[in-house]
Amino acid sequence: MGTGKFPRVTRRRFLRQTGLTLLAAGSAPALSAPFVSSAYADTKSLSIVQWSHFVPEYDKWFDKFAKDWGEKNHIEVAVDHIPVGNVAARAAAEATAQSGHDLFGWNGAGGAHLYRKFLVDVTSLVEATEKKYGKVSTIGRQIGYNQDDKTWSAFPDFYINFPSLYRKSMWDEIGMKPDTWDNVRIGGAKLKAKGHPVGISLGHSNDPNTTWRGLLWSFGGALQDAEGKKVVLNSKETVEAVKFVAALYNEAMTAEVLSWDDSSNNRYLASGIGSMIINPISAYRTYQKANKKGADDTFVMTPPKGPVRQIMGGASEFYGIWKFAKNKEGAIEFLKYYADNWPEAFKASEGYNNPCFANLVPKPMPILSDDPTSTPRDKLAVLQDSDQWSASPGYPGPSWPAVDEVYNDFVICDMMAKAATGQMSAEDAVKWAHQQSESIFHKWNEKA
Amino acid sequence: MSAIAEPVVKPTSRFHFIFDRRAVLETVLIAPAIIYVLLLVGLPLLLAIYYSLSAYTIYDPTWKFVGLANFKQILQNPTFLDTLRNTFVFTFGSQLLGLVLGKFGAFLLLQPFPGRKIVRALIILPFAVPVALATIAWQWMFDSLYSVINWTMIAAGILTREEAPNWLGNPYLAMLCIIIINAWRFFPFAIVIFLAGITAVPQDVIDAATVDGAGFWRRNYQIILPMILPIMAIGLIFGIVFTFTDLSIVFLLTMGGPGGATSVLGFAGFQTGIVSGDVAHGAAISLFMLPVLLVVVIFMLRFIRRREI
Numbered sequence: 074m075g076t077g078k079f080p081r082v083t084r085r086r087f088l089r090q091t092g093l094t095l096l097a098a099g100s101a102p103a104l105s106a107p108f109v110s111s112a113y114a115d116t117k118s119l120s121i122v123q124w125s126h127f128v129p130e131y132d133k134w135f136d137k138f139a140k141d142w143g144e145k146n147h148i149e150v151a152v153d154h155i156p157v158g159n160v161a162a163r164a165a166a167e168a169t170a171q172s173g174h175d176l177f178g179w180n181g182a183g184g185a186h187l188y189r190k191f192l193v194d195v196t197s198l199v200e201a202t203e204k205k206y207g208k209v210s211t212i213g214r215q216i217g218y219n220q221d222d223k224t225w226s227a228f229p230d231f232y233i234n235f236p237s238l239y240r241k242s243m244w245d246e247i248g249m250k251p252d253t254w255d256n257v258r259i260g261g262a263k264l265k266a267k268g269h270p271v272g273i274s275l276g277h278s279n280d281p282n283t284t285w286r287g288l289l290w291s292f293g294g295a296l297q298d299a300e301g302k303k304v305v306l307n308s309k310e311t312v313e314a315v316k317f318v319a320a321l322y323n324e325a326m327t328a329e330v331l332s333w334d335d336s337s338n339n340r341y342l343a344s345g346i347g348s349m350i351i352n353p354i355s356a357y358r359t360y361q362k363a364n365k366k367g368a369d370d371t372f373v374m375t376p377p378k379g380p381v382r383q384i385m386g387g388a389s390e391f392y393g394i395w396k397f398a399k400n401k402e403g404a405i406e407f408l409k410y411y412a413d414n415w416p417e418a419f420k421a422s423e424g425y426n427n428p429c430f431a432n433l434v435p436k437p438m439p440i441l442s443d444d445p446t447s448t449p450r451d452k453l454a455v456l457q458d459s460d461q462w463s464a465s466p467g468y469p470g471p472s473w474p475a476v477d478e479v480y481n482d483f484v485i486c487d488m489m490a491k492a493a494t495g496q497m498s499a500e501d502a503v504k505w506a507h508q509q510s511e512s513i514f515h516k517w518n519e520k521a
Numbered sequence: 522m523s524a525i526a527e528p529v530v531k532p533t534s535r536f537h538f539i540f541d542r543r544a545v546l547e548t549v550l551i552a553p554a555i556i557y558v559l560l561l562v563g564l565p566l567l568l569a570i571y572y573s574l575s576a577y578t579i580y581d582p583t584w585k586f587v588g589l590a591n592f593k594q595i596l597q598n599p600t601f602l603d604t605l606r607n608t609f610v611f612t613f614g615s616q617l618l619g620l621v622l623g624k625f626g627a628f629l630l631l632q633p634f635p636g637r638k639i640v641r642a643l644i645i646l647p648f649a650v651p652v653a654l655a656t657i658a659w660q661w662m663f664d665s666l667y668s669v670i671n672w673t674m675i676a677a678g679i680l681t682r683e684e685a686p687n688w689l690g691n692p693y694l695a696m697l698c699i700i701i702i703n704a705w706r707f708f709p710f711a712i713v714i715f716l717a718g719i720t721a722v723p724q725d726v727i728d729a730a731t732v733d734g735a736g737f738w739r740r741n742y743q744i745i746l747p748m749i750l751p752i753m754a755i756g757l758i759f760g761i762v763f764t765f766t767d768l769s770i771v772f773l774l775t776m777g778g779p780g781g782a783t784s785v786l787g788f789a790g791f792q793t794g795i796v797s798g799d800v801a802h803g804a805a806i807s808l809f810m811l812p813v814l815l816v817v818v819i820f821m822l823r824f825i826r827r828r829e830i
Contacts, residue, residue, distance in 0.1 A: 158772075161796040168579060187580050187798045276690075277778035329665035331690030331779040340666055474580050478797040483778065490780045512598060516802070520578050 118149040119403040122163065123178030123392075125154040127355040127425065134421035142410055148403055157181075164188060167395065175398035176407065178230065181279055181388040185217045185227035186473050192226045193394040193401055195408075199225040202412050207431030215465040215472050216389040220301075227391040228408050229429035231418075234459035235283055235385045238342060238357055239349040241372045243269050251349050254288065254317065254377045261325025261349065269348035271325045272341040274333035275490040277483045281333075282466070283386030284351045285489050289314045290386075290468055291379025296479060296510060301470035304514050307507035310381070315492045315499040322493035331490060342371065351376060351385070354453065358423055361446060369448045375455050375462060387463035389429070427459055475510075475517035484509045572804035579798035591805040600781060601789070605809065608785040610696060611771075612764045615703035616757060622704060623711020627719060630712065648709040656773040659702045663688035663774075689775055692782030699770050699783055707760050714756035718749030751825045758821050765810055786810055 121139060126132045136152050143150035155163055157180050164184065167173030168191045179185065185192070199217070203209060209218075213229035239251050249260035251271075261271035274281040289295065294311035297304055322330070329341075339356040341347035343363050350356060354373065361368040376385035394404045411418070415433050419426055424440040437443070441453045467476040479485065488506035491497040497505060540546050573592070576585045595601050630641055647655065662669050671685040689695050722745055730744050746753075768787030771777060777784030777792070786809055794803015 162791075165579060165795045165798070189580065190582070191579075275779070277776035328687045328690050332663075332665050332687060332695070332775075333690075334776075337665065344666055346666075474578070474798055478793070478799065481792050481797045483776070483781075486778075487780045490778075494780070496780065509598075509600065512594070516594060516799070517580075520576055520581055520799070 117147065117400060117403060118151065119143065119176065119400050119407060120151045120153070120174040121176040121178065121407075122153040122155060122174040124157040124160055124180045126422070127353070128358065128422050131418070131422040131426070135418070138411075138414070138417070139407070142407060146403075146406070148400070150407075171397045173395065173397075175394065175400045176404045177393045177395060179227070179391055179393065181390075185391055185393060186219065186471075187477060188393060189219065189226045191393075191396055193396055193398070193404075194224050194226065195228050195394065195405070196223075196225045198228055198405055198408060201409075202228075202430060206412065206415075206433045210429050210431065210460040212387050212389055212460060212463050212465050213391075213429030215467055217391045218471075220471055227393045230390040230392055231422075231426035232390065232429060232460070232463060232465075233353045233388040233425065234427055234456060234463045235280075235287065235351050235353060235376065235387060236456060236459065237349060237351055237374045237376055238354075238371055239374065240269070240342075240347070240367075240370055242370050243267075243348045250374075251377055252374065254291065254321075254379050257349065257377050258317070258321045258325055261321065264348040265325050265327070269346060270327050271321070271349045272330060272333075272338045272347040273321075273326065273351055274335075274338055275322065275330045275486060275493060276333040276337075277486060278333070278335045279388065280335045280338060280352060281486045281489075282480055282483065283388060285318065285485050286466060286468070287351075287376055287385035287464075288318065288379065289485065290384045290464065291377070291382055292317065293379075293381035295469055296485065297467065297470045297476065297514070299469045301467060301473055301476070302518075304507060304510045306510055307503055311503050312499050313380075315489060315502055318489040319492045319495075319499060328494075331494070343367065353425060354423075354456070355425055358425070373453055373455060375459075384462050384464055384468075386468075387459075387465060389465055390426070424453055424456065427456070427463075473517070474520075475514045478513045478517070479510050482509070482513070484513075569804045569808060572800050573808050575801050577801045577804075579800060587801070591801050595802065595805055595809075600784075601806070603781060604784045604786060604789045604806075607696065607783060608765060608787075608810075611699055611703065611783075611785055612761055614696075614700040615707060615764055616760045618700060618704035619707035619711050619760060620753075620757070622708040623715050626708060626712040627715030630716060631719060644712055645709045647705050648707075652706065652769045653773060655706065656702060656770055659698070659705075660774055663698050665690060690779055692779055695775055695779055695783050699774060702770050702774070703764055703767070707764070710760070711756060714752060715749065718752040719745060721752075722748050751828045754821045754825050754828075758818055761817055762814055765814055 119139075123135075126135075132154055139150045139152050142148075153174065160178075160180050163173075164177060164179065167177065168188055177184075199209065209229055210232070212232045217225050217227035217229050219226060237251055243264055244250055244260060246267075247260055247263045249256055249263075251257045251260060257271060264270065273284055275285075286296075289311060292310050292314035294306065294308055294314050296306050329337075333341075338347070338350040338352055339359055342350050342352075342356055343360045345367060357368060357371055357373060360371060375383060377383075392408060394401055398404055412430075412433070415428065415430075416439070419428065419434050420439055424438070424444070428434045436457055437454075438457050441456050443450050444453050447453060465472050466480050467473065470476075484506050488502045491505065492499045492502040496502075540549070571584075574586060574588060576583055576587050626644065630637065630644070634640075661667060665687060668685070668688060670688075671680070671682075674680045675682055675685060686694055688698050726744065726748075727740060730740050735744065766787055768785065768791050771783050771785050771788045772791070775783040777788055786806060790803045790807035792803075793806055794800050797803075
C-alpha cells in the first residue's frame with residue numbers, strides 16, 4: 074500500500090477534481106468578462122490575408138503600409154501572408170466557415186467569380202477609382218467583373234505579365250532574336266546544339282498554364298468563345314499550335330521541362346544553361362541578386378509573336394471583401410487609401426506588380442522606364458505597355474468557374490505535353506483536351 | 522474497557538452512487554471518445570456523402586439532390602480511371618517497398634552492434650519529420666537540374682548529363698519517385714511493427730527449429746513470418762489507409778504531373794472540390810476511396826481473426 078507523500082487517487086477524488094477543473098476552465102471567460110479593458114474591446118480591427126509575394130520586399134512594404142494606415146485610423150491591422158498554393162484552400166475554408174479575414178487577396182485564376190455570392194459588391198469602389206485613375210484594363214476586367222449583371226465582386230489590384238527573358242550574348246552569337254515563335258524554335262534549336270536550350274515548362278504549375286495559353290492564342294486558337302458559352306478548342310488553329318509546341322520541345326528544349334515547377338525556369342536561367350524563358354521579371358530580379366554579370370546579359374522583351382497575334386497569358390491579383398467580414402467599411406476605406414498610394418506599391422514590388430487602372434502609374438513609369446539596377450537602365454521599358462499583350466486564362470471570353478477548372482486540371486499543359494512527348498498525335502491531343510474541357514463546361518453550365 | 526468509536530457515516534449524494542456503478546462510469550469515460558469520433562469523423566463523412574449526391578459548389582452552394590449523377594459523370598471521364606489506377610499503384614507499390622525495407626531494417630536492428638539504441642531512435646526520423654519538409658528535401662534529390670542522385674552518378678562517371686534520368690519528367694519514374702518517398706516515410710513504422718513482432722516470437726520455438734535443422738530463410742519465412750502476420754496486417758491496414766487517402770506528396774512534388782501520371786484520388790478530389798470549387802464532384806471523387814478501403818480493411822481484419830483462432 075502506498076504511503077508516499079502523494080495521496081492515493083481514488084475514483085471519487087479523480088471525478089471531483091476533474092469536475093472542478095473543467096468547471097473552473099469553463100467559467101473563466103464569464104467571470105473575467107467584467108474586468109476586460111473596455112478600451113481593448115472597443116478597438117476596431119481589420120484582418121487581411123494574401124499570398125507571400127515573390128518579391129519579399131513588397132510584403133515588408135505592405136505590412137508597414139497597412140500598419141501605418143491602421144495607426145492613423147485607430148484600427149488594429151493584421152496581415153497574414155500564406156503560400157500561393159494555399160490561397161484556394163484558405164478561401165474555401167473561410168467561405169465555408171463564414172468566418173475569417175475581412176479582406177482576401179486572390180492570386181491568379183479563381184476567386185472573384187467563384188466566390189461571388191460570398192463577396193461584397195465593390196462596383197461603387199471600382200467606379201470611383203476608375204474616375205480618379207482611368208479605366209480598368211482588359212486583364213483587370215476579365216477577373217473581377219461580372220458581365221451578366223455589370224457588377225464587380227472584387228477590386229483589381231495588379232496583374233503579373235510574362236515577358237521573354239533571354240540571354241542576349243547567346244542569341245547574338247547566332248544572329249537571331251526570340252521575337253517570333255518561329256524564331257524561338259529555329260534559334261532555340263541552334264542554341265540547344267550549343268548546350269543552351271530554351272526552357273518553357275511543360276509540367277503542372279502556373280507558368281506553363283499561362284505560357285501555353287499565350288502561344289495558343291497567338292496561333293489563333295482558344296479554349297472558349299468570347300461569350301464564354303462554348304468550348305472552341307478543337308480547331309485547325311489549335312492543332313497547328315500543338316504541332317508547333319511538339320516541334321519546339323523536340324528541337325529546342327530538353328525533357329527536363331516536363332517536370333518543372335514555377336521556380337525551375339528561374340533556376341535554369343540562373344544556371345547559365347538556359348538561353349530563354351518566359352516568366353515574370355521576378356526571375357530577372359533573383360538573377361540580379363545571385364549573379365549580376367549573368368543578369369546584365371539577360372534581356373527582357375515582349376512575348377514572341379505568333380502567326381495571328383502577339384499575346385501572352387497573365388495573372389491577375391484582386392481583393393475581395395467577405396460578406397461575413399467584421400469590418401467591411403474598414404476594408405473599403407483601406408482599399409481606397411491603397412489605390413491612392415498605389416505607385417508606392419509599384420515601386421516596392423520593383424516593377425513586378427502592374428497597374429490595372431490606366432493612369433494609376435503615369436508613364437514613363439518609375440523603375441520600368443529607368444531602372445538604376447539594370448544595364449542598360451531602360452531594359453524593362455517594354456513592360457510599361459504589357460497590358461496590351463496580357464490576357465487572363467478565359468481569353469477571349471471571361472474567366473468563370475469552368476475556365477478555372479480547365480486551368481486547375483492542367484488540360485492545356487497536358488494537351489501540349491502529350492503531343493510533345495509523342496504520347497498522342499497533335500490531332501488526338503486536341504480532341505482529348507476538347508473532350509475534357511467540354512465535360513467541365515457542361516458540368517458548370519448546369520450548375521452556374 | 523475501551524469504547525470503540527462508531528464510524529462516522531458521511532452523507533453521500535446520489536451523484537456519487539451513480540458513478541460508483543462501474544457500467545455508468547465506463548460509459549461516461551468512453552463517451553468523449555465516441556462523441557469525438559461522431560462529431561469529427563461521422564458527421565463530416567455523412568456531409569461528404571450528401572455533398573456527393575448534391576449539386577453543391579462554392580459558386581452556388583445549393584443542397585439540391587442530384588442522385589448519382591456526379592458519380593456517373595466521373596466514371597465517364599477516362600482521366601478518372603487513370604487516377605484510380607495511379608492510386609492503386611502508388612498505395613500498393615509503396616506498401617510493398619516499405620514492408621521489404623522494414624523487414625530488412627528490423628533484422629539489422631536486431632543484431633547487436635555499438636550504438637544500436639541511437640540507430641533505433643534515429644530510424645524513426647522519417648516517420649516523425651513533417652511531410653512538407655521531407656518532400657522538399659526529396660524534391661531537390663529529384664530536381665531536373667540539381668539532382669544530388671544524378672550529380673553523384675555523373676561525377677562518378679556512370680552517366681553523362683544527357684543520359685541522367687529525368688526523375689519527375691518521365692511518367693514511370695515520377696510514379697517511382699512518389700512510391701519511394703512514401704515507402705521512405707512508411708518503413709520506420711514497418712520496422713517498429715516487425716521488431717515488435719519478431720521479439721514477441723518465443724525464443725524456444727526458434728531454438729527448436731534451429732535444432733531441427735531449419736536454416737535462416739526457413740526460420741524466417743516458415744516460422745517467424747507466419748507468427749507475426751497478424752501484427753504485420755495491422756501495420757499494413759494503417760499504411761494502406763493513410764497512403765490511399767494521401768495527397769501531400771503528390772501535391773508538393775508533382776501536382777499530378779507529368780501529364781497526369783501521378784494524379785491520385787486525394788489530389789484529384791482536392792483540386793476539383795477545393796481549388797476549383799466543385800465541392801459535389803470533389804466529394805464524389807474522394808468517396809471512391811471508401812468502398813475500396815472498406816473491402817481492404819474487412820478482408821484484413823477477417824484474416825487477422827482467423828490467424829488468431
